[in-house]
Amino acid sequence: MFYHVKELQYHAKPERPDPIFARQLQEVLGGQFGEISVALQYMFQGWSVRGNGKYKDLLMDTGAEELAHIEMLATMIARLLDGAPVGDLESAAQDPIVGAILGGMNPQHAIVSGLGALPADSNGNRWTADYIIASGNLLADFRANLNAESQGRLQVARLYAATNDRGVKDMLSWLIARDTMHQNQWIAAICELEEKENVVVPSTFPKELEKQEVSYTLFNLSQGNESAEGRWASGPSMDGLGTFNYVENPVPFAEKPTLNPAPDYIFDTPPAVVAGRDRQIPPHLY
Amino acid sequence: MFYHVKELQYHAKPERPDPIFARQLQEVLGGQFGEISVALQYMFQGWSVRGNGKYKDLLMDTGAEELAHIEMLATMIARLLDGAPVGDLESAAQDPIVGAILGGMNPQHAIVSGLGALPADSNGNRWTADYIIASGNLLADFRANLNAESQGRLQVARLYAATNDRGVKDMLSWLIARDTMHQNQWIAAICELEEKENVVVPSTFPKELEKQEVSYTLFNLSQGNESAEGRWASGPSMDGLGTFNYVENPVPFAEKPTLNPAPDYIFDTPPAVVAGRDRQIPPHLY
Amino acid sequence: MFYHVKELQYHAKPERPDPIFARQLQEVLGGQFGEISVALQYMFQGWSVRGNGKYKDLLMDTGAEELAHIEMLATMIARLLDGAPVGDLESAAQDPIVGAILGGMNPQHAIVSGLGALPADSNGNRWTADYIIASGNLLADFRANLNAESQGRLQVARLYAATNDRGVKDMLSWLIARDTMHQNQWIAAICELEEKENVVVPSTFPKELEKQEVSYTLFNLSQGNESAEGRWASGPSMDGLGTFNYVENPVPFAEKPTLNPAPDYIFDTPPAVVAGRDRQIPPHLY
Amino acid sequence: MFYHVKELQYHAKPERPDPIFARQLQEVLGGQFGEISVALQYMFQGWSVRGNGKYKDLLMDTGAEELAHIEMLATMIARLLDGAPVGDLESAAQDPIVGAILGGMNPQHAIVSGLGALPADSNGNRWTADYIIASGNLLADFRANLNAESQGRLQVARLYAATNDRGVKDMLSWLIARDTMHQNQWIAAICELEEKENVVVPSTFPKELEKQEVSYTLFNLSQGNESAEGRWASGPSMDGLGTFNYVENPVPFAEKPTLNPAPDYIFDTPPAVVAGRDRQIPPHLY
Amino acid sequence: MFYHVKELQYHAKPERPDPIFARQLQEVLGGQFGEISVALQYMFQGWSVRGNGKYKDLLMDTGAEELAHIEMLATMIARLLDGAPVGDLESAAQDPIVGAILGGMNPQHAIVSGLGALPADSNGNRWTADYIIASGNLLADFRANLNAESQGRLQVARLYAATNDRGVKDMLSWLIARDTMHQNQWIAAICELEEKENVVVPSTFPKELEKQEVSYTLFNLSQGNESAEGRWASGPSMDGLGTFNYVENPVPFAEKPTLNPAPDYIFDTPPAVVAGRDRQIPPHLY
Amino acid sequence: MFYHVKELQYHAKPERPDPIFARQLQEVLGGQFGEISVALQYMFQGWSVRGNGKYKDLLMDTGAEELAHIEMLATMIARLLDGAPVGDLESAAQDPIVGAILGGMNPQHAIVSGLGALPADSNGNRWTADYIIASGNLLADFRANLNAESQGRLQVARLYAATNDRGVKDMLSWLIARDTMHQNQWIAAICELEEKENVVVPSTFPKELEKQEVSYTLFNLSQGNESAEGRWASGPSMDGLGTFNYVENPVPFAEKPTLNPAPDYIFDTPPAVVAGRDRQIPPHLY
Structure with missing residues (x-):
């Protein structure tokens, strides 16, 4: 009040x-x-x-x-x-x-x-x-x-x-x-x-459930490696639980994704057309 | 790019x-x-x-x-x-x-x-x-x-x-x-x-230009003084430049403000009416 | 405070x-x-x-x-x-x-x-x-x-x-x-x-500056005249300064507007094209 | 249409x-x-x-x-x-x-x-x-x-x-x-x-279900009692169903609330920490 | 109306x-x-x-x-x-x-x-x-x-x-x-x-004022060149005024930008600090 | 990535x-x-x-x-x-x-x-x-x-x-x-x-399920019939599946709608009042 x-x-x-x-x-x-x-x-x-x-x-x-x-x-x-x-x-x-x-x-x-x-x-x-x-x-x-x-x-x-x-x-x-x-x-x-x-929020999430191999990694995704010089790229991590490391040429960890076609009732572009094939050539003037 | x-x-x-x-x-x-x-x-x-x-x-x-x-x-x-x-x-x-x-x-x-x-x-x-x-x-x-x-x-x-x-x-x-x-x-x-x-942003604003007498003061504006127990209520300040202090019963530093009336072309409530006096009593049915 | x-x-x-x-x-x-x-x-x-x-x-x-x-x-x-x-x-x-x-x-x-x-x-x-x-x-x-x-x-x-x-x-x-x-x-x-x-806001706007011939008029712009039965359609107005009246078949008071063409640097549709005439027929494939 | x-x-x-x-x-x-x-x-x-x-x-x-x-x-x-x-x-x-x-x-x-x-x-x-x-x-x-x-x-x-x-x-x-x-x-x-x-919206809500003891009360929650002079502070209420009254020094009707702790899966601050006690002192460098 | x-x-x-x-x-x-x-x-x-x-x-x-x-x-x-x-x-x-x-x-x-x-x-x-x-x-x-x-x-x-x-x-x-x-x-x-x-909006902007060498170029900025197969990658352009071309490995046309420091009255990070050098080490406890 | x-x-x-x-x-x-x-x-x-x-x-x-x-x-x-x-x-x-x-x-x-x-x-x-x-x-x-x-x-x-x-x-x-x-x-x-x-999106919605009698009709709902001169008002439709037609004086296809009263627990205006009849005349001063 x-x-x-x-x-x-x-x-x-x-x-x-x-x-x-x-x-x-x-x-x-x-x-x-x-x-x-x-x-x-x-x-x-x-x-x-x-x-x-x-x-x-x-x-x-x-x-x-x-x-x-x-x-x-x-x-x-x-x-x-x-x-x-x-x-x-x-x-x-x-x-x-x-x-x-x-x-x-x-x-x-x-x-x-x-x-x-x-x-x-x-x-x-x-x-x-x-x-x-x-x-x-x-x-x-x-x-x-x-x-x-x-x-x-x-x-x-x-x-x-x-x-x-x-x-x-x-x-x-x-x-x-x-x-x-x-x-x-x-x-x-x-x-x-x-x-x-400890410094990482939330502190109660179990460490073993996170993908720990990348918990202290800096990926150099912008060309040039000035960022490798920082405190964040090497030495013990700020939470005291790991060691910073620097990946100069980061690559994907996963594949190129493909999505399934949508059901008919969504009226998306028909799969054949997405694939670059003809679906139909109706008569029209345009 | x-x-x-x-x-x-x-x-x-x-x-x-x-x-x-x-x-x-x-x-x-x-x-x-x-x-x-x-x-x-x-x-x-x-x-x-x-x-x-x-x-x-x-x-x-x-x-x-x-x-x-x-x-x-x-x-x-x-x-x-x-x-x-x-x-x-x-x-x-x-x-x-x-x-x-x-x-x-x-x-x-x-x-x-x-x-x-x-x-x-x-x-x-x-x-x-x-x-x-x-x-x-x-x-x-x-x-x-x-x-x-x-x-x-x-x-x-x-x-x-x-x-x-x-x-x-x-x-x-x-x-x-x-x-x-x-x-x-x-x-x-x-x-x-x-x-x-230093820790206070921006660090380049000259200290002498701020109202330094209240730079490290906690005003107890919510009844109860649990907050007096915190690190922020006494001892040296985190920036190392002052000492925290706690004001249990804070009072205003300034007066009750009064604003001047608005010019006619703003069509605000006429000053006499704001003051609680009658301006006019036009004939009407409501 | x-x-x-x-x-x-x-x-x-x-x-x-x-x-x-x-x-x-x-x-x-x-x-x-x-x-x-x-x-x-x-x-x-x-x-x-x-x-x-x-x-x-x-x-x-x-x-x-x-x-x-x-x-x-x-x-x-x-x-x-x-x-x-x-x-x-x-x-x-x-x-x-x-x-x-x-x-x-x-x-x-x-x-x-x-x-x-x-x-x-x-x-x-x-x-x-x-x-x-x-x-x-x-x-x-x-x-x-x-x-x-x-x-x-x-x-x-x-x-x-x-x-x-x-x-x-x-x-x-x-x-x-x-x-x-x-x-x-x-x-x-x-x-x-x-x-x-008085009841009309703002009360200080001079009556003689408004278009008084329509200050108490109900225009019947939705077909059907049930609204003619209301207190708002006849009798003295609520502000005591006029008489309500009802216009069953309201018509425009003004002309069909025409706007001037835009200057070239606005890159609007060229006036000739707006007017439905050809501006140019450049060669193209589409 | x-x-x-x-x-x-x-x-x-x-x-x-x-x-x-x-x-x-x-x-x-x-x-x-x-x-x-x-x-x-x-x-x-x-x-x-x-x-x-x-x-x-x-x-x-x-x-x-x-x-x-x-x-x-x-x-x-x-x-x-x-x-x-x-x-x-x-x-x-x-x-x-x-x-x-x-x-x-x-x-x-x-x-x-x-x-x-x-x-x-x-x-x-x-x-x-x-x-x-x-x-x-x-x-x-x-x-x-x-x-x-x-x-x-x-x-x-x-x-x-x-x-x-x-x-x-x-x-x-x-x-x-x-x-x-x-x-x-x-x-x-x-x-x-x-x-x-009647003037109170909605008119169909049963009066007996509202907390009627405060239905016509002005609480003076801003210091100074100029507002006590108004029509709204005494006399019959505008709806004709009560009498205005003015409480110069209003006090809370209820207690200080305390909320239960959140479940673990919400990852809020742990209750011990909220209470100001230590939860853990993990080794870290910060 | x-x-x-x-x-x-x-x-x-x-x-x-x-x-x-x-x-x-x-x-x-x-x-x-x-x-x-x-x-x-x-x-x-x-x-x-x-x-x-x-x-x-x-x-x-x-x-x-x-x-x-x-x-x-x-x-x-x-x-x-x-x-x-x-x-x-x-x-x-x-x-x-x-x-x-x-x-x-x-x-x-x-x-x-x-x-x-x-x-x-x-x-x-x-x-x-x-x-x-x-x-x-x-x-x-x-x-x-x-x-x-x-x-x-x-x-x-x-x-x-x-x-x-x-x-x-x-x-x-x-x-x-x-x-x-x-x-x-x-x-x-x-x-x-x-x-x-013609098909390009606005049609009245003079062609010679645009950087025409890239007016019909597809830059392949997402790895994989499926898009090279489209109608948009070769042949006459849709406006009939050019020819589509495809650049498989696009490179920057310009240099890495550097911005001048901000004036003091903006209170940005001081230039020395941006450059990674010390500006001052004031005494503090944090 | x-x-x-x-x-x-x-x-x-x-x-x-x-x-x-x-x-x-x-x-x-x-x-x-x-x-x-x-x-x-x-x-x-x-x-x-x-x-x-x-x-x-x-x-x-x-x-x-x-x-x-x-x-x-x-x-x-x-x-x-x-x-x-x-x-x-x-x-x-x-x-x-x-x-x-x-x-x-x-x-x-x-x-x-x-x-x-x-x-x-x-x-x-x-x-x-x-x-x-x-x-x-x-x-x-x-x-x-x-x-x-x-x-x-x-x-x-x-x-x-x-x-x-x-x-x-x-x-x-x-x-x-x-x-x-x-x-x-x-x-x-x-x-x-x-x-x-074909040109109408989505192309997969079955034609027979739309109200085909108005699929190619221009309703002249703004007085003046300049729009009758356009390509869109007569001749074959752009999708090649119909013929444009122009209705100079369009009329409603449906009746004036009436909605049922709301349940009591919505506290809308009571039906009698909406209908313009008195519901109650409680004593009040206003």
Whole structure:
């Protein structure tokens, strides 16, 4: 259950409106690695933890914080859109600034949301739950979380470099710091699980059931063997259970496949025709 | 540039057709962490590497292999669909096996693809590039890759447990082994980059520009403090640059936000009405 | 900013697992009118209110409650999935109950989420922000909210009728009651705004700028004039500003349109060819 | 069954081409509340009405009209795109008007549709049936329709304010007037149904089966009690069957949930690990 | 502009309800090649024809007919859903027919649409305008139309084979016949345009601007040269302007690409690190 | 199985960076008819061919080539993005070129992909497998392929006309030539299959089972009879099996449909209310 307070977790006040930047900032609100993604990802992971304890609590702590970040970004975007102009080619032709805004802003910020934030990315693609990950396996999911915080901090850093507005930069410096923490926390949690489980997910699948002769093999399938120089091509494997090896000229392990013909009721191309033989030559004009 | 050979990388021959399992197997072909996702993810990352070398080569080696896995799964699914029945309620009522198949199979396997594999997941959702990640930052992206291989191996293990067909199990044991290698290789590559760059992505954003007072703080935003027991709540941070701390009762750092009214041409609710005052009481019948 | 407590707003405990019903219940968690939709819809509307006051507060009160409903449903679905079987055609053939489950359950509940809830509907379509509405105009948006609660309560009622599990019914009776309140509250808010603004959205668009001769006209464009009997076809209009009228045989007000040819650099069909004349007859074999 | 006449319902002729406005106008053709949405929504609702009569006729009358509006908008957009320039940075650098157009137009209007309208919104998102609503319950659906016409008229009003082209304004004034009628007609139909059924949808769900103690309760889940001042917080409920009440400090009605462990074949994190205890410490190098 | 009559173009009455077949039939209503796709495809093509005449008329004739087919299918599906049962595992366990229905039907047919047709395919994926094609070039688009009618007739034939209901078969035999006509008509139109324009689209792109040395070359990029036997590998080309040739061992025409490093403000991996050299070894604990 | 060489099939080097054109070029990489679409379409068709031979080989030859085209375009786009500026309104206001770039470029090229290509179209819509077609019927699918190559060449021609960069034009001239070949090859393959099977897909559906009285009829459903002049309206049909005929005033073949009421547990509008009669008039205040 959730309680809301109307105060923001941190300031979200730009020095001045900027509809172009408002559009760009949507990326970290409603994009693949925006705050909606992490908020819902952490909460769905938390609700699926089978057994309670510190991992579930950590997920819910962080999920609740990401909700606050959505709120900060939505507020900032609404303020960046303050008094945003609307217009057509005539307006663009008369005023180069308006022309630049009409090009660089998201038209839906005026037409659809009435100068409010959208649950969408910087191209106006609506947020989709395709972005989020929750598998029930904590080590797998914490890796997803570390990735999300890495991609997220990278995007915020790029946005920080793109603006001169001190109010915007102030808020972004908060988000970057929080992403520093969140990367650190997921690394810590991953290390703990890797120590308990080993590094390969899932740790409970019996080794003897996998095709172990290729469990530590790098197949050189792209010409050139620069990749042979890496840590991944020789020496003990990272899970401590094998030895990396490198196959310079990999070949197929299996035959050329042939599929059986389809039954009549599927109306595929008749087998004789697939085989390149004539089936019938009906009279026609074409 | 790519060359194709028609031999499969590994065998893809079931003991017997099974349209129910064909549907489930689609998940690791065309789902969020299916082979289409990793193939395109690795290749897009590789094509964006600015500068060549072993990382790019590794990405292209692995991307080319994942194409072979798409091919193996497509072949296996087509064979599992051999002679799959079609039918309606009458067929289902007459034969419980047919009834089970009509429930458990994907109807598009008959109607749309003519007993071939679909570029879709186990619910028939078409594959989308929303699933893939390529940011230009290798450490961020290798974490995405490690996650993808972790989720992927987990899903294949679940499928392995769900079937009794020895041919299917044989192929899955290959995929599981390759995911073991791929998790190992991305861990190795991540370790190498973390040693060169430190663990927080992006490593080149200046520390002094982030709001450092909250860079290592865990806010307890979900009641209960089990999360205070974790490695992430105290002691030196994982990046070696700070000390974790735990805030049991976090409070807002900022004020309650108020937004300015919208211009007339946006036709939002008039400010007086938002404020709860009357704007006008026009005569009407409703 | 948000705080979470781990207690549920209301009980979410089924009498027994039921993976078939778990799939169906996803509709009101992650479908078009599921709890994710209303939670994010109310919060995005609230964050965009320009000026604070009771409407914003009401939106945030209700948005926060809907987050609690997501949590209850996610918990209920995880419990309905307790110990859910996985399997192939062989399993289905051996046990009719397993066959029914394999048909009626969502395979991703096992393969993808590891027996947890998905952010998806009852067909496994992932939730998308295409479902939500926030325009900045409160009267428009409260109508969207009244619709959402109407569709939502309807779907929950249908699910209530489909299950015999007393634990599930108990939770659904809570959701149905809350939807009763939410329909009542949005009606109350709508009435208040309609009294202040009149019933046509947006109320601030000048009447004289619309084509008033057709502002209260019903065009009979589907043969048969049953619709002439309705309240909407005669008498004073609902906004009190006009009189309904009915046009039995509506005709076009404008001409047949003709478009100019495209410039050469668009490579459309050449105008002579569109006009049905020959452009060229090049020698070819086809 | 449908008949088409080539004359337009109303004029769709701009004074001059304007590719920037063409992009914006797409919103009300192919956006969430564009004409494709209402046309298909009304027809799908009409086709599902179980029993004929005036409601079905009204739906089909209006659905057929919305098809005519799609046609008007498609024609207008094609004309706004007449002779639209294509180009690259060099063209943009040489001519500021071209630069503004390249920024503000939809590139697919040239590359994909060859200067024709697209079934997409103002950001180029393709129309999706996720936008439409048809539940079989007329009161619920008429509320969806009233919302659609409210959002639609709001968007057209915003576009009206954004253009100086008298031909475009003329067509928009037609659409605004028709939306005035359509809002009025759905309000009339809603009133009629509410009188017959009461205001809560579905009206046929037995009151005694819902958790009536919370059917008229407002939970104050967002700090601050401005919402207590509203009509929705006290007095008789809008359905005449209860009394609104306000809970200032809402608490959970249920316990903290715990989920059972997953079966082995799901390969989730092992229960001991979830509980924070060691499962195994295998030898490894990482 | 459109007029609707309530009579159906052809009968749509099944012998008996069948919710399993209702789900399958959705494919040709709301799938990639369902009637919504062709209706909107033909109309969007028609509205974009620059110049009137027989091609535009043909498109609008056929588009209007496809609207009638949507209506027939929506009616048929509603009737197949008559009295469809809802239920959970308990219902499935008690009655094998109900079990088969719960597996084979679309749960949204009960929960969402209230026993009406959905604008979705047989897996419940909502229809999307991604399916439709309108380029402004008639020859290109008529090829899209011929493909659509080919895929559509194929799918209807597969459905015809899957049902024993004489009422359903009767309606499908109508749709199959109409698809026979529509394939014939698009072939006729294609032949006419090919005679006027030649067979390669667009016919107006100057030959001398394309890299003519590879305009008629088949590169053997998949090992094995069965494809050398085809009509496409030797002899005069189909456009009469060249001669097919076959390259058995194709090689790259260009060099290995190297990309420049990204600017600092993009925060990609630093160039030294990409090159495999150390950038920094900061102190850290991980 | 696939092998990769790092050399490009053809040059992909622009004269100078151009982020505006980079965005436009995405259309033919990740749009509906971009190279991802054809690569995966041909390979999925190839993997589903039941029986080997020249058609399968041709599909795999061409699919492998299209992978090389994805690579060329990804490389070209990355180079066009070299050093692309990022910025806000202030930057746009200071430098008109930057303003034009911020309007005309895809912001995700900087924020998300770090100056790399995206698997998306020119509006930033992510690629989706909704675009691809593989039915198991070769004649149907080769028509899909001919359409894809026609639309693709058309789009590349439009892009060729939009740029002045000789490096870009050089690469596009390669793609245009290859599309010339691919159109020719699919036409050749189609002719071959049409000779063996006749022109209507599927050729194996028994003629006597379709409603033959309308198999060659054009219904004039759009007022005006220009379409009567076409080859499709009279004379022998293209399949040689019938005679075209034209119905100037088409009428319905069936009755007005009426649907039965829904069961109570669906909670649709009660039948009495649908029929326009009162069901109940409960006391309420609204």
